[in-house]
Amino acid sequence: MSNNHVKISVAPMMDWTDRHCRYFHRLISPNAILYSEMVTTGALLHGDAERFLRFNTQEHPVTLQLGGSDPYELAKCTEMAAEAGYDEVNLNCGCPSDRVQKGKIGAILMTEPDLVATCYAEMSKVSALPVTIKCRTGIDEQDDFAFLDVFVDKIADKGCTEFIIHARKAWLNGLSPKQNREIPPLDYERVYNVKEKYPQLCISLNGGLKTLEDIEENAPRFDGLMIGRETYSNPYFLAEIEKGIFKTANLRSREEIARIMMQYAAEQNKLYGTPIKSITRHILGLYHGQKGAKAWKRTLSTLPYEKGANESVIEQALLAVKTAAS
Numbered sequence: 001m002s003n004n005h006v007k008i009s010v011a012p013m014m015d016w017t018d019r020h021c022r023y024f025h026r027l028i029s030p031n032a033i034l035y036s037e038m039v040t041t042g043a044l045l046h047g048d049a050e051r052f053l054r055f056n057t058q059e060h061p062v063t064l065q066l067g068g069s070d071p072y073e074l075a076k077c078t079e080m081a082a083e084a085g086y087d088e089v090n091l092n093c094g095c096p097s098d099r100v101q102k103g104k105i106g107a108i109l110m111t112e113p114d115l116v117a118t119c120y121a122e123m124s125k126v127s128a129l130p131v132t133i134k135c136r137t138g139i140d141e142q143d144d145f146a147f148l149d150v151f152v153d154k155i156a157d158k159g160c161t162e163f164i165i166h167a168r169k170a171w172l173n174g175l176s177p178k179q180n181r182e183i184p185p186l187d188y189e190r191v192y193n194v195k196e197k198y199p200q201l202c203i204s205l206n207g208g209l210k211t212l213e214d215i216e217e218n219a220p221r222f223d224g225l226m227i228g229r230e231t232y233s234n235p236y237f238l239a240e241i242e243k244g245i246f247k248t249a250n251l252r253s254r255e256e257i258a259r260i261m262m263q264y265a266a267e268q269n270k271l272y273g274t275p276i277k278s279i280t281r282h283i284l285g286l287y288h289g290q291k292g293a294k295a296w297k298r299t300l301s302t303l304p305y306e307k308g309a310n311e312s313v314i315e316q317a318l319l320a321v322k323t324a325a326s
Contacts, residue, residue: 007224
């Protein structure tokens with residue numbers, strides 16, 4: 001497979017990949033597939049669905065990630081995603097959080113492949129949207145290829161063609177979600193073994209991808225690569241990927257992106273009363289590794305939290321970068 005056909009996506013990250021973050025990431029990367037934070041079926045069916053589903057048309061292609069385990073509730077939410085204009089729906093079978101386990105959401109579902117297969121079948125019936133599955137390589141002591149194989153096989157049997165596999169197992173007891181991203185060792189080979197056994201499936205690798213070398217090395221072996229934390233701490237990494245993998249010319253500079261975010265922040269405040277701090281928190285890493293990065297971060301870690309702060313704090317942060325870099 002040639003590199004320019006590999007799918008690149010930004011992982012769904014709780015409290016992070018909200019619509020403001022996705023709008024920002026899209027300014028940097030025209031080609032990455034963007035994911036919502038996980039939204040539970042309960043939040044959509046019994047909460048403020050309009051707010052949870054809201055996104056900017058600039059974000060396409062954008063995927064709604066759902067958390068749930070009731071096939072009919074998931075189907076209803078898939079219909080809602082289609083009506084809202086999402087490009088794809090993803091079912092979370094990988095999140096290790098305690099809160100999530102209690103509701104039978106996330107990684108715990110890997111122990112119930114038949115239930116997940118039924119969920120997939122019901123979700124795919126109600127709309128033409130692609131439905132994909134995100135999972136781990138295993139959970140707790142159930143940590144071998146056979147366990148993952150049964151999971152993939154049963155769901156693929158119902159017609160699912162796309163799996164995103166985080167190449168770490170989840171420990172459901174004793175590790176926090178943060179530790180679950182760091183302590184269980186990465187096992188890219190196990191994910192690749194799935195690709196080898198099911199060449200007809202679209203298999204994406206997630207976990208530990210932090211450099212352009214990581215991307216280039218793994219691109220030929222998988223159909224897609226999903227990047228998580230690195231896009232948050234160093235968002236302009238997405239521009240490196242655009243240049244290196246997609247050969248995209250004419251990418252926006254950091255300053256251009258910052259100025260568009262100023263306009264965006266002003267619009268969001270006018271439309272929804274969105275405070276500037278809800279937007280600036282996502283752009284703290286824009287100057288990561290550049291001269292003036294500390295000044296940028298310092299400015300945006302304080303000014304947006306002051307009374308009456310507005311989008312002009314981004315202009316002040318740009319000025320701080322220039323002063324520090326000169």
